[in-house]
Amino acid sequence: xxxxxxxxxxxxxxxxxxxxxxxxxxxxxxxxxxxxxxxxxxxxxxxxxxxxxxxxxxxxxxxxxxxxxxxxxxxxxxxxxxxxxxxxxxxxxxxxxxxxxxxxxxxxxxxxxxxxxxxxxxxxxxxxxxxxxxxxxxxxxxxxxxxxxxxxxxxx
Numbered sequence: 001x002x003x004x005x006x007x008x009x010x011x012x013x014x015x016x017x018x019x020x021x022x023x024x025x026x027x028x029x030x031x032x033x034x035x036x037x038x039x040x041x042x043x044x045x046x047x048x049x050x051x052x053x054x055x056x057x058x059x060x061x062x063x064x065x066x067x068x069x070x071x072x073x074x075x076x077x078x079x080x081x082x083x084x085x086x087x088x089x090x091x092x093x094x095x096x097x098x099x100x101x102x103x104x105x106x107x108x109x110x111x112x113x114x115x116x117x118x119x120x121x122x123x124x125x126x127x128x129x130x131x132x133x134x135x136x137x138x139x140x141x142x143x144x145x146x147x148x149x150x151x152x153x154x155x156x
Contacts, residue, residue: 004082005035005138006119007128008090010073012066014115020073023103023116026089027077031149036076036129036138042067046131059112066112074132080154083125086118 008027010020024034042050047064054060079085091098095108095115108114119125129138146155 003078003080004122004125005129006077006082006086006125007117007132008075008077008086008119009117010075011113011115011117012070012072013110013113015070015073017107017115019107019115022107024075026103027086030079030085030089031145032077032079032082032085033143033146034075035078035140036074036133038074038133038137039071040074040132041071044068049131050128063112076129076133076138080150083119083122087120090116090118 008023010023014020014023028034044064047067048055051060051063054063077086089102091102091104091108093104093114094111095104095113096110098105098108098114100106103116104114119128
């Protein structure tokens with residue numbers, strides 16, 4: 001099976017509420033590997049590219065304003081089928097409708113202030129990673145846990 005990268009952003013509301021450790025802990029407990037992390041202040045150029053699919057929608061200016069109100073914490077997580085796994089851990093967009101046990105299901109109420117972003121595809125993850133991280137900020141390393149998180153067949 002192929003290792004995937006997924007970009008996760010802890011949005012301004014997650015930072016303001018002090019939930020970064022809680023969110024990281026959930027991904028670590030699942031067995032995902034953190035390969036990049038930094039705090040970033042997003043700007044117009046990054047957000048225009050990041051949310052290009054929302055650019056013509058009426059809520060776009062408010063979304064950009066929300067995402068620029070404070071820094072965010074950007075991460076890249078690695079794992080087998082990491083994108084789908086992380087999307088399940090994060091929960092559906094609308095916090096109050098998200099599944100109990102998910103980040104949003106346990107910690108969010110809003111549709112827009114929903115704490116976290118996670119890549120939705122391999123292509124999306126590659127684009128997002130390129131917008132925030134340089135190649136030298138993504139670390140390749142062997143974790144002591146790799147051999148107990150996955151079977152040998154999954155790592156082959």
